[in-house]
Amino acid sequence: MGQRTTEPPISWLMHAALSRPKLISLAAGFTDNASLPVAEARTALNQVLRSPKTGQPALQYGITAGDTTLRQLTAEHLRKLDLGGTPCRRPKNQGRRHAVPPEIYSPERLLIASGSQQLLYMTTEALCDEDDIVLVEDPTYFVYLSILQSRGLRARAVRLERDGLDLAHLEKVLTSLKRRGELPRVKMLYLVSYFQNPTGVTTSFEKKRGILRLLKKFERAAGHPIYLLEDAAYRELCFCPEMKGRDALPRVQAGQQIGPVIAREKSALMVRGAADRVIYAGTFTKPFATGARVGYGVLPEPVFTAVKHIKGNHDFGTANLLQQLFVRALASGIYGRHVARLEKRYAHKARVMKLAIKKHFPRVVEWWEPEGGLYFWARLPRGLQSGVKSKVFSAALKNDVLYVPGEICYADDATRRKPNHEMRISFGNASEKDIREGIKRLGKVLGRFL
Ligand SMILES: Cc1ncc(COP(=O)(O)O)c(C=O)c1O
Structure with missing residues (x-):
């Protein structure tokens, strides 16, 4: 495995950013520095470390599955995200009856x-x-593709539309795998369902239902369950304009028309009768602090037990001090208030980037405006490559601006040609000034080729 594993693109992207001090990186998936909750984290940690009684357990090993209170709070948090009907705000209708069995959100x-x-x-x-x-979606989160590469797994890419996975294409892919006798090798579908990395696309609930229906349909031929791994990393980084009473802004410029973007979608856990096939991955890092690395998963049996055993081998439990930080942050409302503040911050930064793109990018470049997450997705005319070895990429580097070449977000799948004319541009970490300057530099580079 060591010999097979290649250097993940994320390593050299980070290296490039750090080794050139003048470089403006619009590549990193880092979050906004200025709004990291330093005072809030200090308050929460002070509460944890206030006395030996509360502090000692936090500075001790914990249990593999995670702190019991954090598991309860997290289960409740997730239940509210789904039953409240919006990933952005605390639900008003918490008492409403719901169609899913409550054990789905059991700690x-x-x-x-x-x-x-x-x-x-x-x-x-x-x-x-x-x-x-x-x-996998085509394109998808490139770090996940590195996992597949490293573990000697194959990816089959399923086309992505503006409201999520192309169901007709998914059926076609599954049918062709069945015909070739390869269905028994298919174990799951990986879906970044909210404000996807890299495109910003959110998969509609209807489509989640459709995906699960199709996976089920092909299970008999596969001879085993085919799971949906729903990665909801950006779910809480939502700044849907319609929720703020503003007119929805046009989301595609100078390109094909697209359907409405749906950002209030419930998780696949809510698809009736399918919870035993859904693995849901969530995180507290993006909405709070990426340095406090705590995430979570909702898993059906027997996957839950298998993954817990594997975690026992990895680290037999996530850092207890960080778990206690989130116990306090969630229970005190610090977390919720911070997420509400972030909404405004990212809405503003996305707007700064949008205005800069409008001003500096040649009109033939099509771009998708996100309603959450950290990324714009831009598409150059097909003839112009943006990949790692392209003239555009080296010209951008020479002009001290870095983006993620869309190319690396596409799986190695011989059944289609890998697109090489797109870019992921992040407004997460760069300051407003750097966003303006970075986009100006990038626009100048693109202008030279177009
Ligand atoms: C799509 C996606 N999933 C998961 C992660 C991992 O996030 P974390 O491990 O911080 O929870 C990231 C981080 O960038 C991501 O972009």
Whole structure:
């Protein structure tokens, strides 16, 4: 495995950013520095460390599945996100009857992880043997593709539309795998369901239902369950304009028309009768502090037990001090208030980037405006490449601006040609000034080629 594993793109992207002091990185998936909750975290940690009685357990090893109170609070948090009907705000209708059995949000099914990244890794490790197949969106989160590469797994790419996975294409892919006798190798579908990394696309609930229906349909031929791994890392970084009473802004410029973007979607856990096939990965890092690496998963049996055992081998429990930080932050309302503040912050930064793109990008460049998450997705005319080895990428580097080449977000899937004319541009970490300047530099580079 060590020999097979190549250097993940994230390593050299970070290296490039750090080794050139003048470089403006619009590549990093880092969150906004200025709004990191330093005072809030200090308050919460002071509460944890206020006395030996509260402090000592926090400075001791914990249990593999995670702190019991955090599991309860997290289960409740997730239940509110789903039943409140909006990923953005605390629900008003908490008492409403719901269609899903309450045990879906039971702390018993919830596992605390060292970032949702660990959960993605462990789940893949638990379900897949070498040479197995994972279905992924085309494009998808490139770090997940590195996991597949490293573990000797194959990816089959399913087309992505503006409201999520293309169901007709998913059926086609599954049918073709069945015809070739490869269905028994298919173990799961990985879906970044909210404000996707890299495109910003949110998968509609209807489509989640459709995905689960199709996976179920092909299970008999597969001979085993095919799981949906729902990665909801950006779910709480939501700044849907319509929720603020503003007119929805046009989301595609100079390109094809697209349907409405749906951002209030419930998780796949809510699809009736399908909870035993859904693995949900959530995180507290993006909405609070990426340095406090705590994520979580809701897993059905037997996956829950398998992943818990694997976690026992990885680290036998997520850092207890960080778990206690989130216990305090969630219970005191610090977390909720911070998420509400972030909404405004990212809405503002996204707007700064949008205005800069409008001003500086050539009109033939199509771009998607996000309603949450950290990324804009831009598409150059097909003839112009944006990949790692392209002239555009080296010209951008020479001009001290870095983006993520869309190319690296596409799985190695020989059934289609890998697109090489897109870019992921992040407004997460750069300051407003750097966003303006970075986009100006990028616009100048693009202008030279277009
Ligand atoms: C789509 C996606 N999933 C998961 C993660 C991992 O997040 P964390 O491990 O901080 O919870 C990231 C981080 O960038 C991401 O972009």
